[in-house]
Every structure is written in structure tokens, then in C-alpha cells.
Amino acid sequence: MKTTIKAHAKLNLFLKVTGRRPDGYHNIHSVIQPISLFDEIEIDDMPGNRIETISSSDYTLNGLPWVEPLRLESEHNLTTRAARLLAKLAKCNTGLKMLLKKKIPIAAGLGGGSTDAACVLNHLNELWNLGLTTADLFELGASLGCDIPALLTGKTVEVEGKGEIVKRVNVASMNSIWFVLVNPGISVMTSDIYSKFDSGLTQKSLLTNLSDLLLGLEKGCVAQISKGLHNDLERLALRKYPILARIKEKLLELGALGSLMSGSGATVFGITATRCEADKIATGVSDAVGCPLWTEVVSGI
Structure with missing residues (x-):
């Protein structure tokens, strides 16, 4: 069954780098705010057990007089990797085709790739009735990218460590x-x-x-x-x-x-x-x- 999901971008309202880790990453202390800008991901079953991500086309950014090439390599794309990770965990042999419609600029500090992956993890957890807890999803997300645990929540959060320590922030309207x-x-x-x-x-x-x-x-x-x-x-x-x-x-x-x-x-x-x-x-x-x-x-x- 074909479904379309929205993956929302983020802003860092606060970002302090607290030190370099032995694994080469940096520890941070950040406040992350999800915003109304989003990518769309159309997910559909496909024959066999192949999981792939394709793009609708190159994308244009409002105000820039050129077309941005979208060089999407399915094997390395975070959406593909997220879906394959869950499929392996669930021992699921379902084939999936994910059509990515980009609205969030790439490599722009807005978490575009990470939010796409987070959205896929949340959606497939429900679609396949995996019953994974928030902690389970955080662990899986952290294995794919540092921003993903925060973006799994869809809420304003305070983040520490390399991104795996996430705490909700009290926010007014x-x-x-x-x-x-x-x-x-x-x-x-x-x-x-x-x-x-x-x-x-x-x-x-x-x-x-x-x-x-x-x-x-x-x-x-x-x-x-x-x-x-x-x-x-x-x-x-x-x-x-x-x-x-x-x-x-x-x-x-x-x-x-x-x-x-x-x-x-x-x-x-x-x-x-x-x-x-x-x-x-x-x-x-x-x-x-x-x-x-x-x-x-x-x-x-």
C-alpha cells in the first residue's frame, strides 16, 4: 500500500561543542527545534525484497536561478539504510520503493537526510508492527547518524553526547x-x-x-x-x-x-x-x- 510521510527539518537554536571524543566525533550540547519545512517520502511495496530510494527529479530552491542536481545514490542514502536496518531486525523480506521529494536544502544545517531517516524508522516501526520502543529507535537511529535520535521525537529537545542523549523541552505554543x-x-x-x-x-x-x-x-x-x-x-x-x-x-x-x-x-x-x-x-x-x-x-x- 502506498503511503506518503512528511519529514520535518530542524534548526539548532543552541549549539555548544563540549569536546572531542576518542571515536573522532564531538560531544555537543544543543537545543533542536523542528520546523514546518519538510521533505515528502512516498513509500510503496515492490516485488521481491529489494529496498531502494529514488528521487522524483532535481530540485529547485526558491530564489536561486539554477537547478540543484540531486545526486541520490540509493545504496548510501540514509532512508535506504534506515529501512534496511529495520527489515533486517524484523526479518522482513518485503520490497520497498521510496520516492524522495526534496524540499529541504542538502548540506544546509537543517537535518534533511537525518530527518528523512528518522521519519522512515518511525513509519516502518508502525507499518510492520515491530513494537520498538523509543529507546530502541534511538539506538538504531544513533547507529545511522548523530541527529537522528533528536529528530525521531518530532519535538523540541535538548541534546547531549554526540546526539544520543535526548531530553524533551517544555515549549509554549x-x-x-x-x-x-x-x-x-x-x-x-x-x-x-x-x-x-x-x-x-x-x-x-x-x-x-x-x-x-x-x-x-x-x-x-x-x-x-x-x-x-x-x-x-x-x-x-x-x-x-x-x-x-x-x-x-x-x-x-x-x-x-x-x-x-x-x-x-x-x-x-x-x-x-x-x-x-x-x-x-x-x-x-x-x-x-x-x-x-x-x-x-x-x-x-
């Missing part, structure tokens, strides 16, 4: 919190940014930022959330890609209450209290920066 996402069409490799990270650059305590952010989320106060925004990786990415610094500057000049790069980039977001303010900023940011930009107005979910 997100109806009064809007984000303007901006990306110049740059794909940033997470490993590249993390490899350049020097913990000595961020020795100051960020407990105040985190407290402001968590309290702001609990109260639904955009101004307080904006005070708590922080990303240890931002300085490195802005140094390598100066256009990101210009985007952040212009978002604030146009009226965003706060601005931050999400994840390892290259998406920079501004935060506002109304959809009208967000739309106005989104309309003007490309001209203000002086180049074509992908922009999207989204809400938290």
Missing part, C-alpha cells in the same frame, strides 16, 4: 514564533567545519544563553529566545563563507529579533514574533545582501 531561513546555495560539509573547531575559542560559560533560551521557549517569548541563540560553529563558517556573515547582518538590520546559523551551515535564520514581519524580511533580504538567495518563512512545530 509556537504560533507566535516565526523563522526566516536564508541560504546562498552553498553546501557545507559538517565534517569540514567540525575538523576546524578549536575548543579554546569558546571557553566562556554559556549557561546564561541556554537559560534564556529554555525560559523563552517555555514562555513563548521571542525576545528571550533571541537572547539565548548561540552556535559554537558559526564563527568558523562565517570566516570561511563571508556571505553568511552578511546575511546575518542584513537579517538583523531588516528587523529580525535574533539571527543564527543552524548546525554547521550554511543556512542562517532570523527570528520574529509575527508572520507579517517574517514575510517582510524574506522579501527584502536578497536585495539587501546583493545576490540571489533561497528564502523560506517557517514556523516551529
Whole structure:
């Protein structure tokens, strides 16, 4: 039976790198917010026991005057790997074809590949009546990618370790919190940014930022959330890609209450209290920066 599922993107509202691990990964402390932007995955049975992911076509990003090639290799795609992992665990021989319709930019700090995998894990657990617990899914997700456990929840969460320690955050209604996402069409490799990270650059305590952010989320106060925004990786990415610094500057000049790069980039977001303010900023940011930009107005979910 054919079904279509939605895999929602995320923003990092807070990201502190707390150290390098013996396995080569970094420990982090982050607050992750799911947003209304999503990919669609159409899942259908197919003869035999082959599981594969295909893409509908190349994808276009609103505001950028070029088509983004979608070089999807099914064998290495996270959706394929997630489905095969569950099929092996369940001793399931069902063939699946997954049609991926991308709306989330790739390598953009928005968790596109990870959220696709998380969505597939959740869906197939229900479809195949596997009865896996949240802890089971977290463990499976962590074996595929560091962001996946957080994205399995579909909720605002606080994350530690390399991403496997996940805790729900108390959040008021997100109806009064809007984000303007901006990306110049740059794909940033997470490993590249993390490899350049020097913990000595961020020795100051960020407990105040985190407290402001968590309290702001609990109260639904955009101004307080904006005070708590922080990303240890931002300085490195802005140094390598100066256009990101210009985007952040212009978002604030146009009226965003706060601005931050999400994840390892290259998406920079501004935060506002109304959809009208967000739309106005989104309309003007490309001209203000002086180049074509992908922009999207989204809400938290």
C-alpha cells in the first residue's frame, strides 16, 4: 500500500561543542527545534525484497536561478539504510520503493537526510508492527547518524553526547514564533567545519544563553529566545563563507529579533514574533545582501 510521510527539518537554536571524543566525533550540547519545512517520502511495496530510494527529479530552491542536481545514490542514502536496518531486525523480506521529494536544502544545517531517516524508522516501526520502543529507535537511529535520535521525537529537545542523549523541552505554543531561513546555495560539509573547531575559542560559560533560551521557549517569548541563540560553529563558517556573515547582518538590520546559523551551515535564520514581519524580511533580504538567495518563512512545530 502506498503511503506518503512528511519529514520535518530542524534548526539548532543552541549549539555548544563540549569536546572531542576518542571515536573522532564531538560531544555537543544543543537545543533542536523542528520546523514546518519538510521533505515528502512516498513509500510503496515492490516485488521481491529489494529496498531502494529514488528521487522524483532535481530540485529547485526558491530564489536561486539554477537547478540543484540531486545526486541520490540509493545504496548510501540514509532512508535506504534506515529501512534496511529495520527489515533486517524484523526479518522482513518485503520490497520497498521510496520516492524522495526534496524540499529541504542538502548540506544546509537543517537535518534533511537525518530527518528523512528518522521519519522512515518511525513509519516502518508502525507499518510492520515491530513494537520498538523509543529507546530502541534511538539506538538504531544513533547507529545511522548523530541527529537522528533528536529528530525521531518530532519535538523540541535538548541534546547531549554526540546526539544520543535526548531530553524533551517544555515549549509554549509556537504560533507566535516565526523563522526566516536564508541560504546562498552553498553546501557545507559538517565534517569540514567540525575538523576546524578549536575548543579554546569558546571557553566562556554559556549557561546564561541556554537559560534564556529554555525560559523563552517555555514562555513563548521571542525576545528571550533571541537572547539565548548561540552556535559554537558559526564563527568558523562565517570566516570561511563571508556571505553568511552578511546575511546575518542584513537579517538583523531588516528587523529580525535574533539571527543564527543552524548546525554547521550554511543556512542562517532570523527570528520574529509575527508572520507579517517574517514575510517582510524574506522579501527584502536578497536585495539587501546583493545576490540571489533561497528564502523560506517557517514556523516551529
